[in-house]
Amino acid sequence: xxxxxxxxxxxxxxxxxxxxxxxxxxxIEVFLQDEMKKRAIGMTVINIGELVKNVxxxxxxxxxxVPWKAIAGFRDITAHRYQTLRMEDVYAxxxxxFPMIRKQLTSILKNENEM
Numbered sequence: 001x002x003x004x005x006x007x008x009x010x011x012x013x014x015x016x017x018x019x020x021x022x023x024x025x026x027x028i029e030v031f032l033q034d035e036m037k038k039r040a041i042g043m044t045v046i047n048i049g050e051l052v053k054n055v056x057x058x059x060x061x062x063x064x065x066v067p068w069k070a071i072a073g074f075r076d077i078t079a080h081r082y083q084t085l086r087m088e089d090v091y092a093x094x095x096x097x098f099p100m101i102r103k104q105l106t107s108i109l110k111n112e113n114e115m
Contacts, residue, residue, distance in 0.1 A: 001112040005059045009105050012051045016102045019044035023094045031091050038087050041094060042078050049075015059108075066104045 022040045023031065031037055052071045060068045074093065078085055 001059060001108075002056055004054070005056055006109065006112070008051050008054050009109055012048055013102060013105055013109075015044055015048045015051065016098045016105075019048075019094055020098055023091070028088065028091050032087055038090070041090055042085070045078045045090060045093070046075050049073075049078070063104070063108055066101070066108070071101070 019041055022037060022044065026034070026037065049072050052068055052075070055068065078090070
């Protein structure tokens with residue numbers, strides 16, 4: 001793994017942690033009513049997607065089980081269609097996708113460090 005990829009993966013993990021912390025344990029109803037939380041999480045999704053776009057093709061190809069393209073695509077939707085973005089989808093992504101992506105990226109870092 002290139003040093004650059006390691007740095008990018010660590011930054012993505014940090015953003016996932018920030019988004020998870022921002023959301024906390026609020027319900028979907030509370031989230032939908034909290035404009036600051038929605039915007040903070042939206043920015044976190046954008047940051048993660050931008051970082052994913054900096055992962056080398058070599059690493060992406062080595063770990064095709066990570067939904068690299070979907071993560072970057074969700075960033076584009078969040079950034080360019082924010083006003084029509086379904087916040088229910090953003091909430092679900094933080095609840096379900098962030099933990100899965102965190103696990104995958106942590107595993108990549110661990111595997112690469114063992115090599």
